[in-house]
Each structure stands twice: as structure tokens, then as C-alpha cells.
Amino acid sequence: MNTLNMKFIDPHIHMTSRTTDDYAAMQKAGIVAIIEPAFWLGQPRTELGSFKDYYSSLIGWERFRASQFGIKHYCTIGLNSKEANNEALAEEVMDLLPLFICKEGVVGVGEIGYDDQTAAEDKYYRLQLDLAKEANLPVQIHTPHRDKKAGTIRSMEVALEHKLEPHMVIVDHNNEETVRDVLDRGFWAAFTIYPNTKMGNERMVEIVKQYGSERIIVNSAADWGISDPLAVPKTASLMLEQGISVDDIHKVCYQNALDAFGQSGQMKESDWMDNTTIDQSQKLFNNSILRGGQLPTIGEIRTNPIFDSNIIR
Amino acid sequence: MYSNFLPNTIAFLEQLFDRQATPAAAQWLKEKQNLVRSSETGKDLYLPFSAAPRYVGKSMLSLTPDELEQASQLRKGFNPTNWTTDQLARTILLLSLPHDNADNYSKTILKLFGTADMGELVALYAALPLLPHPEKFVAQATEGIRTNMGNVYEAIALNNPYPFENFIEAAWNQLVLKTIFTGKSLHKIYGLDERSNPDLARMLSDYAHERWAAGRTVTPELWRPVGPYINETIISDIKKLFASENETEHEAAALACTQSSYPEAQALLDQHPLLKHKIKEGQLNWSHIGQKAITA
Numbered sequence: 001m002n003t004l005n006m007k008f009i010d011p012h013i014h015m016t017s018r019t020t021d022d023y024a025a026m027q028k029a030g031i032v033a034i035i036e037p038a039f040w041l042g043q044p045r046t047e048l049g050s051f052k053d054y055y056s057s058l059i060g061w062e063r064f065r066a067s068q069f070g071i072k073h074y075c076t077i078g079l080n081s082k083e084a085n086n087e088a089l090a091e092e093v094m095d096l097l098p099l100f101i102c103k104e105g106v107v108g109v110g111e112i113g114y115d116d117q118t119a120a121e122d123k124y125y126r127l128q129l130d131l132a133k134e135a136n137l138p139v140q141i142h143t144p145h146r147d148k149k150a151g152t153i154r155s156m157e158v159a160l161e162h163k164l165e166p167h168m169v170i171v172d173h174n175n176e177e178t179v180r181d182v183l184d185r186g187f188w189a190a191f192t193i194y195p196n197t198k199m200g201n202e203r204m205v206e207i208v209k210q211y212g213s214e215r216i217i218v219n220s221a222a223d224w225g226i227s228d229p230l231a232v233p234k235t236a237s238l239m240l241e242q243g244i245s246v247d248d249i250h251k252v253c254y255q256n257a258l259d260a261f262g263q264s265g266q267m268k269e270s271d272w273m274d275n276t277t278i279d280q281s282q283k284l285f286n287n288s289i290l291r292g293g294q295l296p297t298i299g300e301i302r303t304n305p306i307f308d309s310n311i312i313r
Numbered sequence: 314m315y316s317n318f319l320p321n322t323i324a325f326l327e328q329l330f331d332r333q334a335t336p337a338a339a340q341w342l343k344e345k346q347n348l349v350r351s352s353e354t355g356k357d358l359y360l361p362f363s364a365a366p367r368y369v370g371k372s373m374l375s376l377t378p379d380e381l382e383q384a385s386q387l388r389k390g391f392n393p394t395n396w397t398t399d400q401l402a403r404t405i406l407l408l409s410l411p412h413d414n415a416d417n418y419s420k421t422i423l424k425l426f427g428t429a430d431m432g433e434l435v436a437l438y439a440a441l442p443l444l445p446h447p448e449k450f451v452a453q454a455t456e457g458i459r460t461n462m463g464n465v466y467e468a469i470a471l472n473n474p475y476p477f478e479n480f481i482e483a484a485w486n487q488l489v490l491k492t493i494f495t496g497k498s499l500h501k502i503y504g505l506d507e508r509s510n511p512d513l514a515r516m517l518s519d520y521a522h523e524r525w526a527a528g529r530t531v532t533p534e535l536w537r538p539v540g541p542y543i544n545e546t547i548i549s550d551i552k553k554l555f556a557s558e559n560e561t562e563h564e565a566a567a568l569a570c571t572q573s574s575y576p577e578a579q580a581l582l583d584q585h586p587l588l589k590h591k592i593k594e595g596q597l598n599w600s601h602i603g604q605k606a607i608t609a
Contacts, residue, residue: 061462104363
């Protein structure tokens with residue numbers, strides 16, 4: 001993978017489901033910052049406390065874990081569309097959200113929107129749009145897998161109905177069929193490079209060739225499924241090979257995400273530019289990802305030794 | 314007692330804050346403090362507590378030796394060396410909350426703990442020795458020692474007199490062990506020598522054996538709380554240290570023997586007259602070993 005040592009932001013990735021190997025590889029591939037949207041865990045939660053602890057882990061442990069690899073971790077907080085369908089629980093979660101959305105490093109309300117496009121999903125989507133507006137935070141919209149085009153357009157129309165400015169809304173999981181509608185309305189159009197189900201990166205190259213780099217954002221949405229935490233740098237590499245300009249790549253794989261989510265006031269380039277080498281032995285980051293006796297990493301992260309040797313010390 | 318302590322502490326922290334923060338930040342904090350003072354539910358605390366870094370920044374405080382001295386006179390063991398501006402603001406807010414009703418006060422504070430992010434946890438744990446009704450937070454602080462976030466752990470365990478004053482022995486021993494286990498220096502644990510105990514000495518010796526069995530080393534600081542409890546078992550560890558090729562381990566062994574009244578330990582020390590002399594003359598003490606452990 002040749003990316004000319006560019007820096008990348010992956011503005012949609014679910015790191016709680018990923019391993020330390022992924023963090024090390026991401027750092028090595030040039031990813032300096034990530035945004036982890038709150039979503040569902042592959043099965044529905046049944047208790048309010050599960051939401052509370054999940055949100056806490058996004059602003060606590062996961063942020064800390066990322067820092068060990070020299071990656072700045074931000075998140076968006078919200079009630080996802082699938083779980084909005086448990087109305088009794090959703091009501092309680094709505095009361096919890098104000099405690100979290102103003103925390104440090106929370107760069108938006110997300111990922112929210114429609115899944116089956118039920119009445120309950122609609123209700124909690126609208127309530128969260130109002131909350132985002134009140135807190136002056138960007139919104140990260142998950143668009144549905146099924147009935148996608150209509151669902152995407154509906155997401156935007158409802159956002160406008162609730163008086164959100166298009167520049168404060170990132171519409172995610174776009175494809176060839178939705179991109180025109182999103183860009184024409186002035187929203188940010190994010191694309192998820194996720195094998196088999198969402199976009200492939202060859203298709204992504206074609207999108208940038210056709211639509212340019214303005215308001216287009218690439219992410220991985222890597223999670224507990226078969227997905228790729230290096231989707232952003234790999235896509236950048238492919239774009240380079242296929243003749244897309246470094247400037248355009250920089251926009252879609254870094255700058256646009258920073259501009260969009262930076263509107264929260266919680267994400268600045270200086271957050272990672274001031275502190276580029278990791279020092280796991282350093283006081284601030286000293287911790288127990290290093291279990292007793294492990295050697296701290298100073299400077300460049302070593303690649304995963306798993307396949308290099310049969311010896312485990 | 315506490316009624317004087319609280320306004321004095323707030324005044325001291327405000328003085329530190331005003332010296333380091335912008336006028337706008339100081340103004341913001343004043344307003345929020347007033348809100349918090351008249352708050353009945355704690356809700357007026359939650360928002361400014363979270364939002365503090367946005368308004369006051371996160372720079373490290375630079376404290377004069379005089380200010381550090383003032384801090385420790387105000388509250389024995391209070392040491393804000395590693396504090397940041399947002400942490401200072403958050404602590405001032407915590408101290409401004411009405412505290413006449415211990416249950417209401419602790420409920421509000423514990424709710425903050427329950428939804429805190431990394432920076433908020435650091436501020437909360439480091440503020441514990443200053444808060445009213447300290448007895449209400451023992452379980453939370455004991456839980457805090459189980460954290461895997463290094464900076465959060467350090468906020469409780471290092472430069473903080475709260476564990477020394479409030480932890481039961483089992484929790485104290487876990488704190489000391491975990492500090493070693495996570496590769497941090499013991500010499501910042503407040504009250505380390507005063508609270509050493511036979512059970513801790515046994516655990517530390519066992520830990521050293523476990524490490525040695527795996528072909529690993531242990532920090533020479535480990536022997537500091539062990540020294541006063543050298544017995545017929547532990548004396549063989551001390552002999553092993555004296556036989557080591559590492560000079561710092563000899564120094565640690567000699568220091569441990571100095572703390573012991575066990576006859577064989579005294580005899581061992583006599584076999585190392587140079588080290589004995591250095592200790593007697595104050596040229597060698599546990600702080601030196603701690604400093605070496607940090608730079609190693």
C-alpha cells in the first residue's frame with residue numbers, strides 16, 4: 001500500500017469491536033484520528049445501564065486504548081435506529097443523552113436515522129435532531145440498508161424540517177444511487193468501504209472521478225462483522241494508483257471529515273499534530289494495556305509479531 | 314474544622330486558577346460557581362463540569378515551590394503538581410456544591426463518577442482528599458483502583474493522601490501491588506511506609522518469586538515496604554538481592570535491612586559496610602532508588 005505517507009482520518013469505525021493489532025496497523029497506515037459513532041452491538045440491549053456503560057466506554061476506555069497507539073479517538077453519541085424500536089427503553093435512553101453529548105471529544109449526535117423506517121424510529125430520530133440543534137452539534141446519519149434511496153431522501157427532508165443546516169449533517173453509507181441527491185441538497189456525503197454489503201473502493205474511485213472531492217468523505221465503518229479497518233488508507237492508495245490528485249485524496253480521506261466534525265469545536269488538527277510520536281512509557285499514557293512487565297513502545301509501533309515467531313514471551 | 318478548610322481551599326485553588334487562566338475563563342468559572350452554589354439538584358453542576366475544558370483549556374499548571382508548600386500546609390499530602398487548568402476548574406465546582414446533606418452531596422458526586430469521561434475521572438479521583446464527607450467515597454475509590462486507564466489510576470494512587478487515610482488494608486495492599494505491576498514508581502504513593510504491613514510484605518515477596526520463576530526482574534523499590542517485615546522466609550530474598558549483579562539491588566537490600574530488627578538482616582547489613590555507611594550518612598535512601606526506577 002503506497003500512500004505517500006499521507007495522514008488519514010477514519011470518521012466512522014467501531015473500535016470497541018476491534019483488536020490492538022488493528023490499532024497498530026491503522027497507526028502504521030497513517031490514520032491519526034478516528035470517530036466512533038455509538039451504534040448497536042449486533043444484538044439489542046435490554047437495559048438502560050447497558051447504554052450508559054457503552055457510552056461511558058466510548059469516552060473512557062476506548063479513548064484511552066486508542067491513545068496508546070498514537071491515535072486520537074472521538075465519538076458521536078446517540079440512540080441508533082434499530083434500538084429506537086424498543087420504545088420503553090428508548091424513552092429512558094433519551095433522558096441519558098444530555099449527560100453525554102456535551103462531553104469532551106463528542107463531535108456529534110450519531111449514528112441516528114432510519115433502519116426499517118418505523119414510526120418509533122421516526123420519533124426518536126426527530127427528537128435527536130432537536131437535541132443536536134440545541135447543543136449545536138453535527139449529526140451523523142445512518143441511512144437504511146433496505147429501501148435505501150427513499151430512506152436517504154426522507155432522512156434529509158426530516159432534518160431540514162427540523163431546521164438543521166445541511167452543513168451540520170453528515171449523511172452516511174451512500175452509494176451511486178444516493179450521492180447526487182445528497183450533494184445537491186448541500187449535505188456531506190460519506191461513503192463506507194465495507195466488503196460485500198456497502199461500497200467497494202474501486203467504485204469509490206469512480207465516484208470521486210465523477211463528483212470530485214467537495215463534501216465527500218470516505219470511512220470504513222469497520223465493526224464486529226467482516227470489515228476492514230484499513231479501508232480508508234487502502235482506498236487512498238487505490239485512488240493514487242488511478243490518477244486521482246493528492247489534493248482530492250487529502251480532502252476525501254482527511255480534510256472533509258475534519259471540517260464536518262470540527263464544527264463541534266471538539267476536534268482540531270492540533271490535537272494530533274502537537275503530539276505525533278507515541279510513548280507508551282510516558283506518564284500521561286502509562287497504563288496497563290502493558291500488562292506487568294511488557295516493554296513499552298517508544299516511537300514507531302512494532303508490527304504484530306504473531307506470524308513472525310512461534311515464541312511467546 | 315471542615316468549615317474553615319473548605320473556604321480556604323477554594324480561595325487557594327481560585328488564586329491558582331486566576332493566575333493561569335484567561336480573564337474570560339475566570340469569568341466563566343465565577344458564573345458557574347454561583348449557579349452551583351445555589352443548585353439543589355446537581356444538574357447545574359453536570360454541564361459546566363463536563364464543559365470545563367472548552368472554556369478554560371487543558372494546560373498543565375506551573376506551580377511555584379511556595380504554592381506547593383501552601384498546598385501541603387492546607388491539606389497534608391495534597392500535591393497538585395500534575396494538575397491541569399480544567400481539572401482545577403472542575404475541582405472548584407465540586408467544592409462549591411452545597412454539602413450540608415451528606416447523602417444528597419455524595420449522590421450527586423457519585424452520579425458524576427458513573428458517567429465520567431477520562432479527564433473527568435482524573436479530576437474526580439484527584440479531588441477526593443479535598444471533598445466534604447470523604448467517608449462516602451471509599452467504595453468508589455476502591456473501585457477506581459481496578460481501572461486500566463493509566464492516568465485515572467495515577468490520579469488515585471499517586472500524590473494523593475486519600476487512599477492512605479481511607480482504604481482498608483486489603484485495598485491498600487492491592488494499590489501497592491498494582492502500582493508495581495503496572496510499572497509505576499512507588500515513591501509517589503503517599504504514606505507508603507506508614508501503611509506497610511506483614512501481609513503486604515508477604516504478597517510482594519510472592520510476587521518477586523513469581524517474576525523470578527518466569528525469568529523476569531522486579532523493581533528494587535518493591536523491597537521498601539518489605540524491609541520492616543523481614544522474617545525467616547523473606548531473608549532468603551534479601552540474600553538473593555545481595556548476590557545479584559545489579560548494584561541497585563544491593564542498595565535496596567541494604568535499605569531493607571536497615572528497616573528491619575530481624576537479627577540476620579542486621580548481620581547481613583554488617584557484611585556491607587560501605588552501603589551501611591552511605592545509608593547512615595544520608596547518601597542513600599529509598600528516594601534515590603525511586604528516582605533510578607523512573608529514569609531506568
